[in-house]
């Protein structure tokens with residue numbers, strides 16, 4: 001378990017360039033399995049989860065060629081499905097959530113796939129029903145073996161159909177889309193997830209020859225084709241990283257420019273931080289956040305306490321609620337954070353309370369933050385990062401605090417943020433790997 005030491009209380013000043021989006025990368029990397037032709041992908045973030053998925057693809061037989069920083073060429077010509085039976089696969093696939101998205105492409109192209117229970121953040125139950133119900137709708141047989149913990153799926157022929165998903169699962173929708181593009185006939189997916197990650201996946205598949213309409217909505221129509229070809233794709237900047245940097249700037253009173261944000265793809269993320277009183281300017285496609293000594297949380301129109309909650313896109317992403325929560329600690333005013341999707345994502349507030357934050361955990365889904373208005377700094381402590389976003393929230397708290405903090409299990413942060421210490425140190429942070 002690796003740790004970092006953070007000396008707090010130093011405002012930062014400079015430019016933080018967002019990396020490519022982790023969750024999009026995991027989808028489009030899996031989509032390379034859908035063709036035997038070459039697929040080139042740019043802006044791939046150098047983070048643990050993505051690197052692990054690239055390793056799994058390589059082990060499956062995908063030829064991977066690094067062209068430049070963040071740019072890779074993939075060719076899934078000779079796939080060795082026997083790898084799915086090995087202990088090495090069991091161990092690697094169980095280490096991240098995104099590995100589940102090899103199922104759809106392998107099923108569509110080879111008629112068979114299996115996967116152990118995937119990993120990812122331990123933030124409550126993370127069911128896979130939507131994935132398998134969707135693939136079953138396309139005609140696949142599904143088995144779960146409780147003895148080995150493996151999910152297997154097979155089909156001679158996938159056939160397009162109408163389906164109403166039981167929930168708008170992001171990775172579930174991606175899996176079903178990737179199976180449907182090669183199914184016979186037309187598939188209609190209603191209640192589909194429509195995050196920019198899914199939109200980007202669909203645009204890439206269309207460039208590969210897939211026929212998909214309704215992209216960006218929750219009603220997708222896919223006409224299956226015989227085969228897909230190669231393409232070139234560029235991953236969008238990571239909207240979760242952009243939101244994390246906005247929160248970081250506010251909490252630490254820093255002046256930060258985040259360049260090339262693709263602001264038109266950020267949905268309600270900027271507006272949500274603006275409602276917390278954080279000033280920002282859109283300079284072309286850059287977001288500039290001035291150093292602010294105070295920021296005041298808005299109320300609802302009737303004067304009642306503002307609630308920020310998550311919802312499937314275009315609602316506010318659950319992955320930024322931990323950042324919103326930590327940012328409210330030094331705001332003026334009160335905020336109710338309501339994490340509706342995940343059951344255990346707010347328990348990390350204990351550590352923030354130990355640092356001096358005024359937070360009441362109302363129940364596993366809701367926390368009320370009473371802003372300190374920068375009248376009292378947080379104090380540095382030793383803490384463990386429980387998941388990727390809580391980890392960054394703790395890092396933001398530590399950077400704003402008086403004194404030194406140690407954050408253990410920093411691997412969680414490294415799952416999704418590229419060289420976070422190096423990038424923050426370059427603009428004035430004092431973070432040391434221990």
Ligand SMILES: CC(=O)N[C@H]1[C@@H](OP(=O)(O)OP(=O)(O)OC[C@H]2O[C@@H](n3ccc(=O)[nH]c3=O)[C@H](O)[C@@H]2O)O[C@H](CO)[C@@H](O)[C@@H]1O
Nearest residue numbers: 023097098125126167168169170171172312318319341342
């Ligand atoms: C690798 C990847 O892309 N991970 C993302 C993906 O995970 P993932 O695809 O695993 O998440 P899902 O969209 O399947 O669901 C996440 C959780 O939200 C619940 N749920 C989902 C939809 C819904 O309408 N109502 C509801 O309550 C689910 O029951 C589940 O507990 O999407 C999540 C939700 O945006 C993000 O947190 C993860 O970062």
Ligand SMILES: C=C(OP(=O)(O)O)C(=O)O
Nearest residue numbers: 097098120121319388389
């Ligand atoms: C929950 C997340 O990731 P994963 O689904 O990969 O665990 C996240 O990125 O915040």
